[in-house]
Amino acid sequence: MNVVLATLNAKYIHTSLAIRYLKAFCAEEFDVQLAEYTIKDPAMSIAADLFSKKPDVIGFSCYIWNIEETITVVDMLRKVLPDVKIVLGGPEVSYDTAEWMNRLPAVDFIVMGEGEETFRDLLRQIAGDRKYHFVFGLAYRKEGQAEAIITPGRPKLDLNDIPSPQRFAEDIPTLRNRVVYFETSRGCPFSCQFCLSSIEVGVRYFDMERVKSDLSYLIDSGAKLIKFVDRTFNIKRDYAMEIFQFLIDNHRGCVFQFEITADIMRPEVLDFLAEHAPPGVFRFEIGVQSTNDPTNLAVQRRQNFAKLSRTVNKIKESRNIDQHLDLIAGLPHEDYDTFRKTFNDVFALRPEELQLGFLKMLRGTGLRLDAAKYGYVYMERAPYEMLGSDVMPFSDIVRIKRVEDVLEKYWNAHRMDRTMEYLVTTVYPSPFDFFQRFGDYWESRGWSRIGHQLEDLFIRLWSFLEADRPEGLDTDVAMALLKIDYYLQHKYKPRKTWWEDRLEKKDWMQGLRWAAEKLGMEERELQKKAALDRIPFDYGAWVQEGRTDKTAGTALVILYSGEDEPPRLVALPLPDGQAAAADQQSLSESGKGQES
Structure with a gap:
């Protein structure tokens, strides 16, 4: 008997533990193939692949994230494999089982709850006398009848009786x-x-x-x-x-x-x-x-x-x-x-x-x-x-979903940790208020319906801040932190930046010579491996004390070592401003990239 156990995972990188347990439990008596797909795969492709395996029995592991896609595949298979036995199992069909059997006439059996022993016993009956009423924890139909029969539940297994999956x-x-x-x-x-x-x-x-x-x-x-x-x-x-x-x-x-x-x-x-x-x-x-x-x-x-x-x-x-x-x-x-x-x-x-x-x-x-x-x-x-x-009400749900959208992109992705910390701590009344206002703006611009490159995310946050103009916003600080976060998101020196106020070539060359001298590096090496910029306040004082001192500017040197090492930010007091910290003093700040 050719048995296939299948499931549709949410993503390719995921694996199904459930179907591996079932295979391990049945291995001594039945040869079981595993077939994993994703919910993004075309139903026709999944059905064609399963059809090619010439199964006698197909079992599907069902969850809330894959049940509707699984049903589409099941309905196709029933038409092209009229004699195959189709079995569903998993948490999604273990409750309201009679309702599922009524809704899905293409399904022959539903295994309820902990399925290892039930599925093995079902295979024994399919291969043998077909006395399904002897299988505990099973929903089935008598031949030619639409109404489902549900057998009593099964006692829990001793977990150590289950072979390793x-x-x-x-x-x-x-x-x-x-x-x-x-x-x-x-x-x-x-x-x-x-x-x-x-x-x-x-x-x-x-x-x-x-x-x-x-x-x-x-x-x-x-x-x-x-x-x-x-x-x-x-x-x-x-x-x-x-x-x-x-x-x-x-x-x-x-x-x-x-x-x-x-x-x-x-x-x-x-x-x-x-x-x-x-x-x-x-x-x-x-x-x-x-x-x-x-x-x-x-x-x-x-x-x-x-x-x-x-x-x-x-x-x-x-x-x-x-x-x-x-x-x-x-x-x-x-x-x-x-x-x-x-x-x-x-x-x-x-x-x-x-x-x-x-x-x-x-x-x-x-x-x-x-x-x-x-x-x-x-x-x-x-x-x-x-x-x-x-x-x-639904209107509040919709608003909170906008919070979820920008929270994922901007906090959970850790693309701009310094900027986020500044905005949620200093600028807005609370973190929720920032994400809600930004989420509302994001939706109003239609950005939830289009894709985003890294640069787009920085541009769109800056666009929001310019439009929202919260009372506590210092645009110099916000732009400086956005620049730093942007530089530190790259493994290699970025070829372009998204902001307008770039250094003139003369200033850049002068800064290069000065930074090379400060860091004890060759100009050519620094030019190849570093990005240079400047911000109009003392970055060291801001990191260490949360204080914005605009009497002293800071030169930023971002050193890129390659793919295996994160970039390193060196903040140097500008020569024409008051020194806020000793040259190359460690700033010990969390987040992507190293700083000194």
């Missing part, structure tokens, strides 16, 4: 260029009503030696990014600490990302990570969602924001671990003004990335069942995003 030889050639998903546990101890993980009671763990063995195999095989999918990686402290220590000792340059609950992180764990975690090897994803107490109470989310903040700040102080903090707009009791406060509360922690998402009314969750209680209206089909509630 990480050891397929065909995966090795692409490990280096793709995200590898990995789990050490299943389940979640919390009951957040917007999350599917709240439905499963209890947390189960894989054997520690198995976890270490699989991680060693992946690292030895060339994996560069391993993303742990455990819902709360740090819930069991000793277990998490042992894995942290193992990865610190054996990472070999691989990067590991974890979802953690920050307000339960123990001080000794934070101290250990601050002292021992190698820079850049660990990344933490922290779901804050809301800082509004009535909101967290309504969704049964226990959270101590003060403790969470201490954890985030402690990790940030170590400078070893990047942090990605999540927010959800549209939760109960959170209107536009309350969400503005949540955004500013979390932005004050200055995470490396702040993800602004919107509530999705997932099938099976308590919040979807209580939608009428909060006046929710939402998309009827995936991704089921909310369109409004009793306290947040």
Whole structure:
């Protein structure tokens, strides 16, 4: 029997852990092929490729991001492969299963919940007596009947009875260029009503030696990014600490990302990570969602924001671990003004990335069942995003989406960290107000519907500042920081700049000679490797004290060493101005590029 397991990933770099688990569990009895595509691939191309494999059974792993595209492919396959058995599984079809079976007559079976054992038993019945009522956790139809039959659910597996999904030889050639998903546990101890993980009671763990063995195999095989999918990686402290220590000792340059609950992180764990975690090897994803107490109470989310903040700040102080903090707009009791406060509360922690998402009314969750209680209206089909509630109308959702757009481009992308910090700290009433006003302007110019090069992003921010003219804006400071950020975004000396006030050739040559003397470099070498500019205030005083001193200008020398090294900014007091700092004094500023 020719069995194909397929899925449509959100991006090419992603991989599907689910279909690898299914293949591993069935491997002793059935030869299973894996077929991965993306939601951007043409449905005709996917259907043609699957058709060429001549399958007897095709299984699809379904999520909110791929269900509608998967349905299109399924309908095509049913027409060209009338005898193939089509099976759906995954979280998107594990709830409201009868509704799915009624909507999708092309589908023969739906595997509900944890699918390894159910899918294997289904294959046994397809290959044998076809007594599907013996398979727990299955939806099916009797031959010639439209109505679905749903069997009782299946008890949870002992996780150590599941063979490893990480050891397929065909995966090795692409490990280096793709995200590898990995789990050490299943389940979640919390009951957040917007999350599917709240439905499963209890947390189960894989054997520690198995976890270490699989991680060693992946690292030895060339994996560069391993993303742990455990819902709360740090819930069991000793277990998490042992894995942290193992990865610190054996990472070999691989990067590991974890979802953690920050307000339960123990001080000794934070101290250990601050002292021992190698820079850049660990990344933490922290779901804050809301800082509004009535909101967290309504969704049964226990959270101590003060403790969470201490954890985030402690990790940030170590400078070893990047942090990605999540927010959800549209939760109960959170209107536009309350969400503005949540955004500013979390932005004050200055995470490396702040993800602004919107509530999705997932099938099976308590919040979807209580939608009428909060006046929710939402998309009827995936991704089921909310369109409004009793306290947040659609007009507010639209405005906050503009915040999300520019937040992604300007804060999360780290293209102009110095400029952003200046604007959100000094110029605008709050970070949210800056992103909202910029987002509104961005939309009014139609920029959300066109592409953007790096230079465009700088030009468009400057255009906004010139149009908005906020009271606290010092245009000299803003332009200077934009210049510096622009220079430091390049690996090689840029051939052109986007601003008008360029140095005259005579001034540039004079500055070149002066800078070469100051830096002890040959003029020819400096001309080849450096960009020169000047700003009309003391940059050293601004970095160290946040003070703008326009009695002393600064010469900027940006040194480019090539692709493997970030550019280095040297700020020198101009000879005709008051010296604000000793020549080549270290400025120790965070952000891309090195400064001195």
